[in-house]
Each structure stands twice: as structure tokens, then as C-alpha cells.
Amino acid sequence: MYPEYFSVRMRAAEGKAHELGGKHISGGERLGNRLQLEVIATELLAKASNHSRGSADFIQLVVEKVPGEELQFIPPLDVSAIEVATVQEGHDKAKDQLAAAGVSERAIEHAFLILNHERNLRGAAIVNCETGERLDERGQKGVRVSRMDWTDCGHVADSVRVREALALATKVAQSPYTVAELCWSDDPDYVTGYVSSQQLGYVRISPLKRMGCESGGRVFFVHNDVDIDSYIDFLERKPVFIQGGESE
Ligand code: PML
Ligand code: MG
Ligand code: MG
Ligand code: MG
Structure with a gap:
């Protein structure tokens, strides 16, 4: 049973x-x-x-x-943090991390264009890591990662927000099709974002946007050979528990 x-x-x-x-x-x-x-x-x-x-x-x-x-049980990504003086510096750091993960300049620029301009993106945009082409056909609905949670919220991260984002990023990075993720919040009062991947871990970068700004969301960069339907099915439907422990 x-x-x-x-x-x-x-x-x-x-x-x-x-x-x-x-x-x-x-x-x-x-x-x-x-x-x-x-x-x-x-x-x-x-x-x-x-x-x-x-x-x-x-x-x-x-x-x-x-x-x-x-149901699958996986450990959270390792967490690290980069503090910068300006949003521009934050963007530069995020771009460096994404390039190190294997995302092309074109794909990086397209992702920044999406997140800088999109004020009503509910789920994530999926972008080809080489061509930069957006692969999901969901528009502002995007692809919403669900069916993930912590087994034990005990000591993992101070804020609910970081806990939720780390669980999501961990599930996303678990797919072999994922190259990296870029996220910053669409909440006007929250300026920290992150870049994550299996290799990089969860790299928090602050600030990644200006206070008061309502644009933001998530971009998942995927390999050229992605099977987009099974990728989206994994993100939306595969139940994954993140197993607590020390990660911050
Ligand atoms: C962090 O502080 O680690 C970044 C969290 C991003 C949260 C995105 C959101 O608000 O949904
Ligand atoms: Mg949201
Ligand atoms: Mg991976
Ligand atoms: Mg939000």
C-alpha cells in the first residue's frame, strides 16, 4: 500500500x-x-x-x-548567495552563471527580455538553451510546476518564499532536459532572484530587479533535444518530495 x-x-x-x-x-x-x-x-x-x-x-x-x-524523494539543491550593489551588476552575475551552465547569449537575452517585460506571467516560459526560442505555447499562463513540497520544513530556509522557490528549483533541475533556470519575483516588494541548475545549485542574487517593479517570473532553459510534452508533464504532474536537511 x-x-x-x-x-x-x-x-x-x-x-x-x-x-x-x-x-x-x-x-x-x-x-x-x-x-x-x-x-x-x-x-x-x-x-x-x-x-x-x-x-x-x-x-x-x-x-x-x-x-x-x-512519489519521488530528492535532496534540495545547495544554496549560495551573491550580493551586488546594483540591478545591472545582478543581471551581469546572473548572465555569467547561465553562460557557465551552457546557455547561449541569445537564449539569455531572450529570457531577460521576457522577464523584464512580462508583468502577468503565471507559470514559467520554456526556452531552448541554444536558439533562445520559446518552446511552450502557453503565453501568459506559462507552465506551472506543481506537485512538490518539503517532507520536513524544519531547518531548511528561513522564509516560506525561499523554501517554496528552492523546492520548485530542485524539482526543475532534476529533469535531464533542464540546463538552468532564471527567476525573479513578480512581487513589487521583493528584489532577490536566482539562477539554478543541478551543477550550479541554487544561486541567490540580490538585487535582480528594482523595488516597485511588477515584472518577473521564471524561465527554464532546456536542451535542444527536449521532448517538450514529456518535460511539461514531468513539471506539472510528477509528485516530488524534497527531503529536508541543512541547506542554508
Ligand atoms: C530567493 O530569495 O531565494 C528568491 C526567491 C524567488 C521567489 C520568487 C517568488 O516570489 O515567487
Ligand atoms: Mg508566483
Ligand atoms: Mg539537469
Ligand atoms: Mg509572486
């Missing part, structure tokens, strides 16, 4: 639902057993409320049982 686990997903928008043109406020994804569902739902509702991007008036919670036999 496999243990019973559920995926809980939240998305929140202002004005109207995302698909009707509402402004994206917040999203969240968790995994838990039946007894944890109420607590998780409450935490996700709290995340959607009092948000710096605005006041959500559409909040969707979806609870789905995940196939226990597919």
Missing part, C-alpha cells in the same frame, strides 16, 4: 479569473496527506490574501490525489 497524498494548488487573480483577463496575484503548490489538507488550504488562502501585487477577488483551490507509486 502506498501512502495517500494530495496535491493542493492555489491561484489568485484580481478583477476576474486569469483566463478571463484578470491580473495574476499569487500561486502556490503543496503536497500533503489527508490530515494536512485543512492546514495547507488555510496557508494557501493566506498566501493569496494581503498580497503586494493587489487584492485577490478570484481564488481557486484544487485538491487532487496523486499516485503514491510515482
Whole structure:
């Protein structure tokens, strides 16, 4: 008998639902057993409320049982941090890290263009690491990584935000198709971002954007030979637990 686990997903928008043109406020994804569902739902509702991007008036919670036999347990990426004086310096550092991971200049420039201009990207954009071409056809919906959580939130990272981002980045880096990830928040009051990969680990860079700015999101750079459908299926559906421990 496999243990019973559920995926809980939240998305929140202002004005109207995302698909009707509402402004994206917040999203969240968790995994838990039946007894944890109420607590998780409450935490996700709290995340959607009092948000710096605005006041959500559409909040969707979806609870789905995940196939226990597919559950995977992996350790978190190693965490490191780079502090810089200016956003420009932060961008330069991020570009250096991405180039070291094997991402072409063209692909890096396209990713920065996306994140600098996109104010309403809910999921991630998937970009070919050589040509720079965007491969998902999801527009502002993007590809939303879900079905990941920590087995034990104990000592891993101070803030919920970093914990969630590290879990997501760890799952993304686990795919052999992933070359690297670039992320900065779309929240106007949060300026730290990161570059991550299996080899680089989770490299926090601060600042990576200007205070007050609402553009941001995630770009996943993938190998040329990616099977895009199975990659997206892994990101959206494969249940992955990140096993706690010291990473910060
Ligand atoms: C987000 O807010 O969704 C992105 C979080 C990026 C976290 C960066 C960090 O502080 O490690
Ligand atoms: Mg978000
Ligand atoms: Mg990899
Ligand atoms: Mg956000």
C-alpha cells in the first residue's frame, strides 16, 4: 500500500479569473496527506490574501490525489548567495552563471527580455538553451510546476518564499532536459532572484530587479533535444518530495 497524498494548488487573480483577463496575484503548490489538507488550504488562502501585487477577488483551490507509486524523494539543491550593489551588476552575475551552465547569449537575452517585460506571467516560459526560442505555447499562463513540497520544513530556509522557490528549483533541475533556470519575483516588494541548475545549485542574487517593479517570473532553459510534452508533464504532474536537511 502506498501512502495517500494530495496535491493542493492555489491561484489568485484580481478583477476576474486569469483566463478571463484578470491580473495574476499569487500561486502556490503543496503536497500533503489527508490530515494536512485543512492546514495547507488555510496557508494557501493566506498566501493569496494581503498580497503586494493587489487584492485577490478570484481564488481557486484544487485538491487532487496523486499516485503514491510515482512519489519521488530528492535532496534540495545547495544554496549560495551573491550580493551586488546594483540591478545591472545582478543581471551581469546572473548572465555569467547561465553562460557557465551552457546557455547561449541569445537564449539569455531572450529570457531577460521576457522577464523584464512580462508583468502577468503565471507559470514559467520554456526556452531552448541554444536558439533562445520559446518552446511552450502557453503565453501568459506559462507552465506551472506543481506537485512538490518539503517532507520536513524544519531547518531548511528561513522564509516560506525561499523554501517554496528552492523546492520548485530542485524539482526543475532534476529533469535531464533542464540546463538552468532564471527567476525573479513578480512581487513589487521583493528584489532577490536566482539562477539554478543541478551543477550550479541554487544561486541567490540580490538585487535582480528594482523595488516597485511588477515584472518577473521564471524561465527554464532546456536542451535542444527536449521532448517538450514529456518535460511539461514531468513539471506539472510528477509528485516530488524534497527531503529536508541543512541547506542554508
Ligand atoms: C517568488 O516570489 O515567487 C520568487 C521567489 C524567488 C526567491 C528568491 C530567493 O530569495 O531565494
Ligand atoms: Mg508566483
Ligand atoms: Mg539537469
Ligand atoms: Mg509572486
